[in-house]
Amino acid sequence: xxxxxxxxLTAGYLAIIMALxxxxxxxxxxxxxxxxxxxxxxxxxxxxxxFGPSSAGDINNLRQRQLEKDRSRLKVNLLLFNIAVLAFxxxxxxxxxxxxxxxxxxxxxxxxxxxxxxSHELRTPLTAMQTEIEVALRSPDLxxxxxxxxxxxxxxxxxxxxxxxxxxLTLATTSSRDTxxxxxxxxxxxxxxxxxxxxxxxxxxITIKSIVKExxxxxxxxxxxxxxxxxxxNAIKYSQPGSKITIETKPQDKYAVISVTDRGQGIAAADLPxxxxxxxxxxxxxxxxxxxxxxLGLAIxxxxxxxxxxxxxxxxxxxxGSTFTVRLPLA
Ligand code: ADP
Numbered sequence: 623x624x625x626x627x628x629x630x631l632t633a634g635y636l637a638i639i640m641a642l643x644x645x646x647x648x649x650x651x652x653x654x655x656x657x658x659x660x661x662x663x664x665x666x667x668x669x670x671x672x673f674g675p676s677s678a679g680d681i682n683n684l685r686q687r688q689l690e691k692d693r694s695r696l697k698v699n700l701l702l703f704n705i706a707v708l709a710f711x712x713x714x715x716x717x718x719x720x721x722x723x724x725x726x727x728x729x730x731x732x733x734x735x736x737x738x739x740x741s742h743e744l745r746t747p748l749t750a751m752q753t754e755i756e757v758a759l760r761s762p763d764l765x766x767x768x769x770x771x772x773x774x775x776x777x778x779x780x781x782x783x784x785x786x787x788x789x790x791l792t793l794a795t796t797s798s799r800d801t802x803x804x805x806x807x808x809x810x811x812x813x814x815x816x817x818x819x820x821x822x823x824x825x826x827x828i829t830i831k832s833i834v835k836e837x838x839x840x841x842x843x844x845x846x847x848x849x850x851x852x853x854x855x856n857a858i859k860y861s862q863p864g865s866k867i868t869i870e871t872k873p874q875d876k877y878a879v880i881s882v883t884d885r886g887q888g889i890a891a892a893d894l895p896x897x898x899x900x901x902x903x904x905x906x907x908x909x910x911x912x913x914x915x916x917x918l919g920l921a922i923x924x925x926x927x928x929x930x931x932x933x934x935x936x937x938x939x940x941x942x943g944s945t946f947t948v949r950l951p952l953a
Contacts, residue, residue, distance in 0.1 A: 624727055628719045635715035643707040647700045655693055662689045739901040743786055743916055747779040789918040796845060796925035805953050806843045808871045808878050809836045815850035819858060827863045833870040837878035838953040841930045849926045852919040853882040853946050859913040861886035877949040885943040894936065898924040
């Protein structure tokens with residue numbers, strides 16, 4: 623598809639270049655040909671004035687032939703010039719067409735990968751449910767307890783599907799440029815995020831220390847709450863039970879700075895460049911029973927930070943912990 627689009631675009635660019643080149647050549651030919659004619663006429667007039675009109679015939683013919691010769695040389699030169707423009711223009715047009723199409727090709731490739739990853743993630747819980755149901759239906763003497771276990775297990779898979787679809791929906795909504803903005807108190811957002819994080823933190827015996835100073839930003843409160851929840855949720859998921867997490871917010875220079883520090887498993891240097899990619903999960907996280915997820919959290923967090931014209935960075939040491947820092951322009 624892209625090959626034929628590139629060919630069409632190349633032909634289009636080339637047609638424009640050639641139309642310009644041929645148009646200019648015609649104009650140049652007319653101007654130069656007129657100039658040649660008038661400069662050929664001048665010596666004949668002079669000859670007539672000096673020697674009289676009777677002897678002017680020969681020189682006139684001579685000049686006329688010279689003029690024809692000059693004109694045909696001009697035509698040949700312009701033709702050669704246009705052939706050179708055609709060859710050069712074709713390669714330039716091809717390069718331009720490739721450059722125009724490259725970002726579209728990249729984003730299409732990304733969409734394809736995304737759809738593939740999403741279907742793969744959706745298929746895993748669905749296949750688990752299907753297998754369990756099929757096995758249960760084949761068993762002639764299914765007990766009530768077995769049926770209840772099956773329903774519980776299916777409910778768990780449904781929960782996973784629900785959280786995946788919610789993640790995909792949030793990713794889609796935070797990918798669009800359209801966001802309603804209002805003055806948001808980072809202190810309020812942080813305390814709401816802390817409220818939400820309290821239950822999973824208690825479940826993992828993790829204490830959260832908060833050093834929250836007020837700062838206001840222009841943004842979407844729901845998205846900012848989502849951002850802080852993702853960072854806190856990850857800090858809880860990837861920490862050892864009994865450890866400590868710190869959340870700090872403060873105004874600094876022209877930014878509201880939010881940082882979440884954990885003393886958990888940390889992130890290997892090789893994983894750091896990929897953690898904001900959709901569906902990316904470090905191998906250590908995939909194999910960990912506690913850390914459930916689909917690798918969408920940080921992709922959503924990055925989208926939200928970008929929408930708020932901010933920046934997110936991480937400092938991490940494997941085995942020692944990680945600090946995620948977000949900077950958002952102050953309102
Ligand atoms: P998820 O947590 O659902 O796997 P995320 O997009 O939130 O997806 O994170 C991507 C990956 O980055 C995680 O799988 C994990 O490997 C790594 N990661 C994110 N936050 C932390 C953290 N605080 N400590 C260690 N690893 C982290």
